[in-house]
Each structure stands twice: as C-alpha cells, then as structure tokens.
Amino acid sequence: MRQENRSIRQQQIEAAAYAVLEAKGYGGTSMQSIAKQARASNETLYKWYGDKQGLFQALVTRNAAEVKGHLEAKLETDHDALSILGSLGPKLLDLLTGDRAVALNRAAAADPTGELGATISASGREAVSPLLKQVLLRARSEGRLAFDDPEEAMGLYLDLLIGDLQIRRVIGRQPQPTRSFRESRAARAVRHLQDILT
Amino acid sequence: MRQENRSIRQQQIEAAAYAVLEAKGYGGTSMQSIAKQARASNETLYKWYGDKQGLFQALVTRNAAEVKGHLEAKLETDHDALSILGSLGPKLLDLLTGDRAVALNRAAAADPTGELGATISASGREAVSPLLKQVLLRARSEGRLAFDDPEEAMGLYLDLLIGDLQIRRVIGRQPQPTRSFRESRAARAVRHLQDILT
DNA sequence: CCAAAAGCGTAATGTTCGTTACGGTTGCCC
DNA sequence: GGGCAACCGTAACGAACATTACGCTTTTGG
Numbered sequence: 001m002r003q004e005n006r007s008i009r010q011q012q013i014e015a016a017a018y019a020v021l022e023a024k025g026y027g028g029t030s031m032q033s034i035a036k037q038a039r040a041s042n043e044t045l046y047k048w049y050g051d052k053q054g055l056f057q058a059l060v061t062r063n064a065a066e067v068k069g070h071l072e073a074k075l076e077t078d079h080d081a082l083s084i085l086g087s088l089g090p091k092l093l094d095l096l097t098g099d100r101a102v103a104l105n106r107a108a109a110a111d112p113t114g115e116l117g118a119t120i121s122a123s124g125r126e127a128v129s130p131l132l133k134q135v136l137l138r139a140r141s142e143g144r145l146a147f148d149d150p151e152e153a154m155g156l157y158l159d160l161l162i163g164d165l166q167i168r169r170v171i172g173r174q175p176q177p178t179r180s181f182r183e184s185r186a187a188r189a190v191r192h193l194q195d196i197l198t
Numbered sequence: 199m200r201q202e203n204r205s206i207r208q209q210q211i212e213a214a215a216y217a218v219l220e221a222k223g224y225g226g227t228s229m230q231s232i233a234k235q236a237r238a239s240n241e242t243l244y245k246w247y248g249d250k251q252g253l254f255q256a257l258v259t260r261n262a263a264e265v266k267g268h269l270e271a272k273l274e275t276d277h278d279a280l281s282i283l284g285s286l287g288p289k290l291l292d293l294l295t296g297d298r299a300v301a302l303n304r305a306a307a308a309d310p311t312g313e314l315g316a317t318i319s320a321s322g323r324e325a326v327s328p329l330l331k332q333v334l335l336r337a338r339s340e341g342r343l344a345f346d347d348p349e350e351a352m353g354l355y356l357d358l359l360i361g362d363l364q365i366r367r368v369i370g371r372q373p374q375p376t377r378s379f380r381e382s383r384a385a386r387a388v389r390h391l392q393d394i395l396t
Numbered sequence: 397c398c399a400a401a402a403g404c405g406t407a408a409t410g411t412t413c414g415t416t417a418c419g420g421t422t423g424c425c426c
Numbered sequence: 427g428g429g430c431a432a433c434c435g436t437a438a439c440g441a442a443c444a445t446t447a448c449g450c451t452t453t454t455g456g
Contacts, residue, residue, distance in 0.1 A: 024310055025308065025309070025310030026308055027225070027308050027309070027310050028310045105307070105365065105368075105369055106307045106308065108369040109224075109303070109304045109307035109308060109369055110224055110225050110304065110307060110308035111223070111225070112222055112223035112225050112226045114369075114370035116369075117368075117369030117370035117371050118370065120369055120371070121366065121369065121371035155361070156390070158361065158362060159358055159360075159361030159362065160357055160358070162357075162362050163353070163356065163357030163361060163362075164356060164357065164360050164361075164362075164364060164365075166362060167303065167362075167364045167365040167368065168319065170303075170307050170315075170365065171303060171306040171307055171312075171314070171318055171319065172306070172309075172312035172315035172316065173315050173316060173318070173319035192354070192390075192394050195393050195394045196390050196393045196394065
C-alpha cells in the first residue's frame, strides 16, 4: 500500500475507533468491532498498532498533535495577549471537552496500567503549557497582568477556564458545551484572571 | 444473620470492593475477585446487590452519604461564613480527590451505560450544592462577598477549589494531594473568591 | 505481466468474566 | 436440640474478548 493510501487508511481506522468508542464506551470497544466498523481486518490492526493499547496510544498522540496545531495557529494572531487568550480559550475548551477528548479520557480512566493517562497528560497539558505561558508572559510585559510565577498564573487560568467541566463530561453528567457557552466561559476566565492578577 | 452482623458484613464487602478497585482498576475488578477478597460467596454478592452495577451503585450512594455527613459536621462550626469555607474546602478537596472518590469516578468513566456517573453526580455535587450555597449566602449577608446568583458563585468557588485536579487524578497523572496542599489550595480559593466577588 | 507482499473476511484459540447452581456448614429461632 | 434459612467454597456455563491463524483477493514493484 502506498504511503499516501496507508495514511488515509489509518485515518479511517482511527475514525472508526472513535465512532465505536463514543458509541459503546471503552468497555464496549473491542478490536473486532473497530475492525468491522473500519472494514479492516484484525490482522492489519495488530500489524500496524501492535495491540489494543498501541492503537489507543496512537489515537492520543495524534489528537494531542492536532490540539497543538490548532492552538499554535491561534497564537499567530497579531492582537494583544489578552485578546489572544480570548480566542484561545474557547478553542481550548472545545478541544478538551469535545467528544474525542472525552472518549480518550474515559479510556484512560478505564486503563488499569495508567499508561494512557500518562500519555494524555504528557502530550496534552504539557504540550499546551509552553504556549499558554508564552501568552501570559506577553500579557505581563504589556502591563495587563501582574504575577510572579507563570506556572501559577497558568494554573489559575486553567482552573477558571476548565474547572470541573472535564470531569463532569467524562462521567457523562455534562453535555458537550455549546459554542456560546464556551465563549462566555472563556471570557469569564479572562475577566476573573484580571480581577485576581492586577 | 442478624441485622447488625449483616451491616458489618456489607461494610467488609464494600471495603473489599474498594481494595480491588484501587489495586486493579475498574476493568480488572471482577465480582469473583471481590468475593475472594471479602471471603464471601458469589451467591451472597448477587443476592444482596443484584448485579455488578448494583454493587457499585451501592458504593457510590454510601460514599455520597458519608461525604454529606462530613460536610454537615463542618457546617455546625460557629465561626463566620468565610472561615467555615476555609475548613470546608480542604475537607471537600480531600473527599473529591481521595482514593475512594477517584476509584468511583474511574468506574463511572468506564461504565458504558452512564448510570454510575449519573448517580455520582446526583448524589455528589447535587448533595453538596445546597450546603455550599447556604454558606455563601451567609457570607453575603455578613457583607464579606457580593454576588447576584448563588449558583454562579458556587460554580466559581468549585472551579477555584477543584479545578482540573479531579480529572488529572482520575487519569492517573496526579498523586493524591497532601494535607498542606489541600489547605493552601482551599485558602487560595477563598482569597481569590474575595478578589472577584467584592 | 508475474511473483511477492499486504490486506480482507472469517474462524479458531485460550482466557476471563458475569451469572447461576450446588453440596456442605454455620448460626439463628423456637 | 432440631429444623431451617443464610452463607461459604467451588465449580459450571455461556458469552465476549484479545490475539493468532488461514485461505482468498488485491495491490505493488520490477
């Protein structure tokens, strides 16, 4: 299979994995159901991903790369730091509470080894972190925020932005936030960040 | 079996369930492993709890009742509302990020039906909510906080207190917070709540 | 155009699990 | 103290699953 086709096929398989995962939960997602959904064979799944863990690790790392890409695109904006935060926030919220992220977090919660969770965290928050710190530092140098520790300021921002939304999503008690909800919540986070860090 | 003995036996069985759950994760927790750990028989487990879901539902509701009890005890304190918040916060954080709560949240995340999550949320946050609102309203009447919507103020407090700690715990990326960490985080939440709601 | 490799559909294998069943034992009630 | 219900330990049963195996077709590289 040519490299191009294979890449397409992988995307199809991973899309199928998400489809089953979102429909049946991690417990109800078997390799055979993914294969059937993707019209692929078990053999291919195992040859390409090694085992079930490997397939989900692949989902996680690819998803994290996409998140990072989206956020970096937002960073290219020319506006001042605070308005970057204003447009970064809804996007980040979208990526963290979307169906894919929720499905992956559920998988990580169900994973007895904890490796999926480690991968999510390492490639997720720890990939977003430098970008976010960069924006906060820019806001400080523009005189819009005052803080000593960027790490702490970032934690505060993330607490205000995300709060317990994600855990409520993961245990199935919170529907996916609408666009307007995400935007008002992100605006609230920036507003309160200014209240606190002046 | 006398009622008294039976109650003791139930506690033993549920303790065994937590032990296996915390050690092996939800996926690795079978009814038979719980029975063996508790030196009970499968028959008893099924007679008492109906099925696996029933057992975990029982864990969730009992845990929620204990949480509520702990918090109500804190409420009896005579101090002003803000210092009640100061002692309520660490306790709540402890209860939400402790091993038991984490294990139950993982189980809820893995549960395909979503019923466990619904039970956790209904008996958890929605049981804590009235108590917390009561404290916040008292703080307002004492002139220490200013807000219109108690629901919104509570959401803000919980975001500041819990943030994304719980989800990070659940995916295994965050160790259980120490006492001093919980206390300083709860203090931070109160401090910033005052920064925002003045 | 042809061999070799890759992929598909299906089935086999070995294990684990939820749930049920059963004979032996224990403790309770009268 | 005797009968009875509950409980224990163990095993049995059917289903589902991860993983492997195997013919068959398609694609690829030369």
